[in-house]
Amino acid sequence: MGNLKVECLTLGVCQTNCYYIHREDSREVIFFDPADKGSFLYETLQEKEFQIKAILLTHGHFDHIWGVEELRERSGAEVYAYEGEEKLCQDPALNVSAAVGRSCGITPDHLFRDGEEFEFAGIRGRVIATPGHTGGSCCYYFEEDQILISGDTLFQESVGRTDFPTGSMSALVRSVKEKLFTLPDETRVYPGHGMMTTIGYEKENNAFV
Known part of the structure; x- marks a missing residue:
């Protein structure tokens, strides 16, 4: 096992989990799904002397992207998403932000391919395309540490809604x-909402699959 640390800020109207990960001995982080209040997120990490090296999106729904532009501008970090989620x-109609009264559209700086490997902040990961919650949903897998950032694909004993x-x-x-x-089975799953779980637990207890 590696020494990867996963930290979480939960905020926004949908109580979205915004994760940032870093090596135990490093102040450089990868940030996932800035749900809202990008300046607040930036300042919170600044207070802890963290530097954001990349912003990764699991999907493009409003409650996962409202904070992107402010966080991108303040941190200087570039935004990455799976290529199937660009549109x-x-x-704003597709990402449901128009329907909830706060239209938002963002353009990622870079688009990942399925299975693509990446390295930011000294952390190596891999993109897993997981269409379903949206057509371009993806998860991010960190094999060395057996950690999965699952977005709204997989929750504890549940899965993401598919009516959008x-x-x-x-x-x-x-x-x-x-x-x-x-x-x-030991892979720890960090979902976009709710509590952390594991692959093994979900294989035994997730009635949806």
Whole structure:
């Protein structure tokens, strides 16, 4: 096992989990899904002397991107998303921000491919495309530390809703079974909402799949 630390700030109207990860001996972080109040997120990490090296999105729904522009501007970090999610990130109708009265569209600086490996802040990870919650949802897997940032694909004893644009329950179930349940049982899963879980626990207890 590595020495990867996962820290969480939960905020916004949907109580979204905003994670940032770093090596135990480093102040450089990868930030996931800035849900809202990007300046607050930046200042909170600044107080702890953390430097954001990259902003990674699991998907483009409003409650995961409202803080992107402020955090990108304040931190200077670039934004990454899976290539299948570009249009939803940009379109307020697709990402549901228009429907909730606060239209937002963001354009990622870079688009990942499925299976692409990356390294930021001395941390190596891999993109796992998991369409279903949205057409371009993805998860981020850190094999050395057996950690998965799952966004709204997999929750503790649940999965993400699929009634918003580009969602598909059949695709989501297939993604979880074929892409996530093949990971080691010990893998710790950090979802976009709710409590941390493990792959092994979900294989035994998740009635949705």
